[in-house]
Amino acid sequence: MSIFAKYFPNAVTMKSDFLQATWETIYMTLITAIVAGVIGMAIGIGLIVTQPGGILENRVVYNILDKVVNLFRSIPFVILLAVIAPVTRIIVGTAIGTTAAIVPLVIGSAPFYARQIQNALTEVDHGIIEAAEAVGSGPIAIIFRVYLREGLADIIRSSVLTLISLIDLTAMAGAIGGGGLGNLAINVGYSRFESDVTFLAMLIILVLVFAIQLLGDLWARRVDHTA
Amino acid sequence: MSIFAKYFPNAVTMKSDFLQATWETIYMTLITAIVAGVIGMAIGIGLIVTQPGGILENRVVYNILDKVVNLFRSIPFVILLAVIAPVTRIIVGTAIGTTAAIVPLVIGSAPFYARQIQNALTEVDHGIIEAAEAVGSGPIAIIFRVYLREGLADIIRSSVLTLISLIDLTAMAGAIGGGGLGNLAINVGYSRFESDVTFLAMLIILVLVFAIQLLGDLWARRVDHTA
Amino acid sequence: MTKEPIIQLNHIDVTFHNKGQTVKAVQDVSLEVARGDIYGVVGYSGAGKSTLVRVINRLQRPTAGTVTVNGQNILALRSSELRAARKKIGMIFQHFNLMNARTIADNVDYPLKGSGLSRKERHDKVARLLDLVGLSEKAQDYPAQLSGGQKQRVAIARALANDPEILISDEATSALDPKTTSAILELLKRLNKELGLTVVLITHEMDAVKEICNKVAVMEDGAIIERGDLVSIFSNPQKPLTRDFINTATQIDQALEKIYKQAKGLGLDDHHQLVQLKYVGASTDAPLITELFKRYQVVSNILYGNVEILQDTPLGNLVVVMAGEPDQLEQAWQYCRDAGIQLTFLKPKDPEVA
């Protein structure tokens, strides 16, 4: 402990802050991942099936989805925070704090994830989709049993990418009092020149990132049967 | 012009600011895209060829690249700004301003792009790589003539995704005096409650985003000969 | 043609557009397949065979024409109806199109999802199908671990899973060794006999056609140029292409070439004539060669022969050197003609040129 205290003079007094920040980061990341995951997945699938040549080709729906995704991807996150505060208030009752941060985080990451899913599913061999169509599979079956299954390894890899970007994004949650490790690193450690705090916060983020990448890689390799 | 002046009371007086901010955003995005593009591409390819079963399988190099990418992806951008300031100073002579912002932007986006490239190239059919190996193609030929060519459509789609994320990231350049549209939207428009400025800045970002997506989609469709 | 038609294609056109370039893959094709037919479709590579059959279950919407399957206007069906119709049409794809993320067993099980069968029933059915194609051992493997022929067999099992009424087979046996091919063809024939399965069989293996088809259509450049029942097509092909196919299948062309090369050694003259004899049916029962000797003292030496039985009808194709007195030879030939045998006198070219 003394060595730790020596190299982390400020951090050593902040055990509870670190615990809380870690929890906040995990909490925000997890909930956002679930919600943005579902939304992004839905939009990504929507883009794939309604695109020209898709199984539910629909120019109008495709264009709307495509444009909405672009629209939300154009808004800088800090502005998103402010713009959607009223929505946040309706959904979680308040526009500040960790839980409130989840709403803009979701809106900030879901369109990104949607594009990732779209890119991943574009790679599913059209011949396989046809084979499923030929046995009379409907759109729902094709989405769940073919697209999501055949594209799974790629979806996992894209999800890892998104999840890590999301951890990065949670650092911005500090703007509305959301806390988290990123906030700790920037607004406590960095701004106050307490580099040990920054370092430790980043170390914890690093551990999270490596864990996600490792698990994702293992899982992707497990479900990838193409070679 | 009068209608514009009515709805954009503040922005109307800021023509030169908008021009400059637009230029700054384009400048930062473009230079970063080129530099981070090359670096990210190189690392992404490095990951693909050295991975287990790759054409230049090399456990050590693969692991180093993999870990370095994760490492840099773990660092919140604002902290990256500070941590690499000395490097920035060596490269561009100063750690503040638009050009200086490019260094952290590159380091912030290259690892992300590397992962995107890695994911894109993973999809290239192994049989095609073997066919190239069978005619005596060396690693360089396989990378440039097979991986990059066969994976091109997917690379373009991933590049569009990265480029749009990059525009988002340039908003942060304001932190070190880098300017740009994001900064205009946030620190001029939003902070001073001049919502017309925010709105206009975002509109220009939106145009950029749509243009990138549109051109990217067209190009990707053009080079995608799989169906 | 007394049997009810189960597939009716009327004036089908399929045109592909690619960057200004236009490929007319199928042009004005009409085809009628009766229930219980095993209909062979042959033709050169690129003739439009795959494109044509993809029209049957609307995987390919034709540019023009109508498609009726089982009395339903396929092109007018709403999606739910189309799905129901497709469940009755099994399809084996030229490129297999197996799902890489599923095991072999899962691939075969796929069409059974939502079929109302219990898990146990499905499992048993999959096991039976895999056994049928000889892949029980590979049930838990993934497509990437299979050899080319094994993949093709999985595709066959999958196409049969739903107990379809119609099976569309696009080169289903092209990657298979002759033994496995025979086994698969036997299977199809059995399903055809026992369950009335209608089969549309694209193939380039004339042996396969001979073995199980009762009808054949020959495609060239997007059009059907000849069609009919197996025996008449094989015994009396009208178009050069059809003849080519049959000859290549019986290898008579290569045989003739080889014979010509040796022609000098054959010592052909007035007394020795090189003749190709073709006959259908009954002729085989009369011992032709013996008969010719008995009657006209003509000695026939078989250089090449192919006598086979198509749909219970023997079909003969012999190249013989007939030796005898010129007038006796004439009489022998007349005898042959009277017996309904087709005679072709072969004139060997200069072997150096050939």
Place this chain on the structure above:
Amino acid sequence: MTKEPIIQLNHIDVTFHNKGQTVKAVQDVSLEVARGDIYGVVGYSGAGKSTLVRVINRLQRPTAGTVTVNGQNILALRSSELRAARKKIGMIFQHFNLMNARTIADNVDYPLKGSGLSRKERHDKVARLLDLVGLSEKAQDYPAQLSGGQKQRVAIARALANDPEILISDEATSALDPKTTSAILELLKRLNKELGLTVVLITHEMDAVKEICNKVAVMEDGAIIERGDLVSIFSNPQKPLTRDFINTATQIDQALEKIYKQAKGLGLDDHHQLVQLKYVGASTDAPLITELFKRYQVVSNILYGNVEILQDTPLGNLVVVMAGEPDQLEQAWQYCRDAGIQLTFLKPKDPEVA
């Protein structure tokens, strides 16, 4: 075996490991291919043929054994040496492996990159190759726009682009119609004759083997169970599997089955015997059937016949009903045996059972 061996595989093992499961795809296979050979490799689907040939250019590193090609120890080559060696080995993949992002012309051009040829020379060569496989019109198309057979032909043109010394062909004609197949096989044979191209030909089409191979190896369960020159394998197969292959190819099995079905109608008795005659070479020159009648008044009715010429050696396979006095029949059979003809007396089973 007087010719210098260009490919030598010694005691090759290839074992795949997948999640604890072990597949021994190739087991202790030794194979020697002489310069100028066209070596056929046949065997059931999954026998290990593809895996074995992939060892030749080290696309598959064997688990054990040595590989010598052109005097080089392939397994010991450094990468640059291996690349140089591979340039001399053309390979046609079972699944084509065309580059989807390149046009057909570009696919064929690919191996020529870095060959030192000028742009013009490359262009001309590609044009010539595409012409050879009949795809000049599709030069600017992409693989996705081609039919199965067209893709295969592109793969063939690509494999030949580098003027290889060795061509490894993994089912290169399996998706091709007989005419195109013949044309491709002719081409290979010509290259073999004119340029001394050595070919390793994996195929399941025994017709292809008969047409161009001079040697054959038969694989089963990862091992070569029989090998030798074409005629001896075809005329005198040792293993049941080999026999199966040949029989299926000549369709004698199916023919027999059909004959048995009609057996009752044949009125077999002491005076009528069903016999299968097999002979190699010279026998065909003697007009056997006429001779039998001349000498013993035995009338032979050909029910099924297949007389073909392998490597300039005729090979006969006839099923006849011989009619005559029992003692005359005996003498006729002895005559046949003396002439080197293999006799098999066929006893039709009860047709209901067969």
Place this chain on the structure above:
Amino acid sequence: GKSASSSKTVKVGIMGTDEKIWNPIKTKLAKQGINIKLVTFTDYNQPNAALSNHEVDLNSFQHRYFMNTWNKAHKTHIVALANTYLAPLRLYSKKIKNVSDIKKGDQITIPNDATNEGRALHLLESAGLIKVNDKVALPTPKNITQNKLNLKITPMDAAQTPRSLSDATAAVINNEFAASAKLNAKTALAREKVNKASKPYINIIAANKSDKNNATFKKIIKAYQTEATKKNIEKAYDGLSIPAWNLKLK
């Protein structure tokens, strides 16, 4: 919530560094049965939004000028309950010792948030480096009317200004960041004048107008405006900030 007066829990929105000042007050108030909950923000826009939406009950991060601008822009009714401290901006440098050492074309960085940016420019004006349009209350670099030295004035994130000292000739730095960076106030090249004009820049504790007379809030203010806090402020900001509840401005 809305009934903050009857509640014993009071949420106070602050910016990061003020935590050190508020923590002892929090402890003290806890003994009086008032439970302070600090909500830390990093974006100047959020605490007022939170206040007018009753997501916090008080906030303590802004000066009057900012509050007034905010009220105007957002049509809100936020009022100042009490003064806290005055945080004069200072001009620092690592490269030079005197304002007069600033040469032609030198770069000076300033905070980029609206109020600090304006104040920073006024500071530069009072140091005789530039002239700004005096009709604009909160000028931006655009409002510079005279820049004889052709100085390059770069606005950037306030937190980054101390770090910019390695590159720029001088930087205008907020006290909280100057204190964090351990910059010595005595070495500052210039300081914002503390006079009547500083009044709008005195930091305040603000509440919604409806809570103007809230008794609990009064207790909180009383607990804030003590000698102990005064010492705390001086300690936290290295004496850079001036406690302002008794301050007489001339």
